[in-house]
Amino acid sequence: MNTRKAKLHETIERLIAIHEDAAELRYWESIFDNLSDQEQEMVLSNLEHELAAVKEAQ
Amino acid sequence: MRMEMEPAFETDTETEVAMEGFREERAEMLQDITKRKIAETALLLTPGLDIAALATFAARGETFVGKKLDARERLNYAAIAGFLGLFYVLQLSGMEKEAIAARGIAATLGTMEFGPDLLEKASALARERMPSAASFMEKTGDFIKDKQSLIEDVRRSMIELATNDPGLISLNLNEHA
Numbered sequence: 001m002n003t004r005k006a007k008l009h010e011t012i013e014r015l016i017a018i019h020e021d022a023a024e025l026r027y028w029e030s031i032f033d034n035l036s037d038q039e040q041e042m043v044l045s046n047l048e049h050e051l052a053a054v055k056e057a058q
Numbered sequence: 059m060r061m062e063m064e065p066a067f068e069t070d071t072e073t074e075v076a077m078e079g080f081r082e083e084r085a086e087m088l089q090d091i092t093k094r095k096i097a098e099t100a101l102l103l104t105p106g107l108d109i110a111a112l113a114t115f116a117a118r119g120e121t122f123v124g125k126k127l128d129a130r131e132r133l134n135y136a137a138i139a140g141f142l143g144l145f146y147v148l149q150l151s152g153m154e155k156e157a158i159a160a161r162g163i164a165a166t167l168g169t170m171e172f173g174p175d176l177l178e179k180a181s182a183l184a185r186e187r188m189p190s191a192a193s194f195m196e197k198t199g200d201f202i203k204d205k206q207s208l209i210e211d212v213r214r215s216m217i218e219l220a221t222n223d224p225g226l227i228s229l230n231l232n233e234h235a
Contacts, residue, residue, distance in 0.1 A: 020077060024133060027201040028084070034194040035091065042087055050080035057073040 004040060008032055011047045018054055081129035088133050092140025099144055099188050103151035134205055138212045141180070141198045142167065144191060148183040167217050172209050 012025045028043055035043065127135055146166055170176060177199045184192035202209060 018073075021081075021130065023201070024081075024084075024130070027137070027197065030197040030200070031194055034197070039087070039091055043084070046080055046083050046087065050077060053076040053080070054073050057076055 004044060005032060008040075008044050008047065011044070011051055014051055015047060015054075018051075020050070078129055081133070085129050085132035085136060088140070089136040092136050092143065095140065095191060095194060096143040096147060099191055100147045103187060104147055131208075134202065134208055135212060137198050138202050138205065138209050139216070141195065141202055142170075142209075142213060142216060144195055145170075145176075145180045145183070148180070148187055148191075151187050167213055170213065172206065172213070174203075177203060 008029060012029055015025060016022045025047075028047075032040060032043065149166055177196075180199060181192065181196050184195040
């Protein structure tokens with residue numbers, strides 16, 4: 001597993017733990033390899049920022 | 059005690075609002091991704107097919123009947139429209155242009171019954187004709203397979219769109235002749 005995908009997996013696990021939609025996030029993880037580099041970066045950035053925002057809100 | 063409870067409620071609301079914004083962003087991302095994949099597949103497999111309208115359909119923020127979609131619905135809608143759009147393009151590939159023009163999206167989608175058989179057929183078609191899209195098709199099919207009523211809604215909307223204004227999805231018989 002490459003670094004970006006490992007980060008994605010870890011971020012998704014944390015988001016699911018705080019009740020984000022597991023089915024949707026598992027879908028993103030499943031299609032991650034089918035995305036371009038730029039698309040992967042955008043998805044990962046979105047999820048990391050959501051996790052940070054949730055932590056801040058809590 | 060009451061002073062401790064109030065911030066907890068506010069934090070939950072703030073958290074939900076923050077999460078919804080990121081979901082909206084992801085729905086838009088998936089709309090763009092499916093548009094690109096449909097356009098890329100059509101360009102390679104069915105040159106001359108003007109798929110812009112179909113691809114754009116995946117990016118609509120509301121249903122054909124005007125129901126406004128929330129972030130989760132938009133994402134589901136984009137996944138379904140993307141899957142059906144890709145399947146349509148794959149089905150047309152290899153056909154004579156005249157046959158494509160005669161067939162049309164309404165006829166193709168109108169006979170489509172979404173279920174395990176269709177998922178298998180779509181997957182096989184993609185593996186045969188556009189291997190680079192096969193994995194995306196399979197994963198998306200797996201994601202949408204339990205969203206039967208929404209699939210019907212999207213399918214009906216696409217058929218209505220194509221029936222009411224056939225020019226939106228057209229075939230240029232002279233292009234790439």
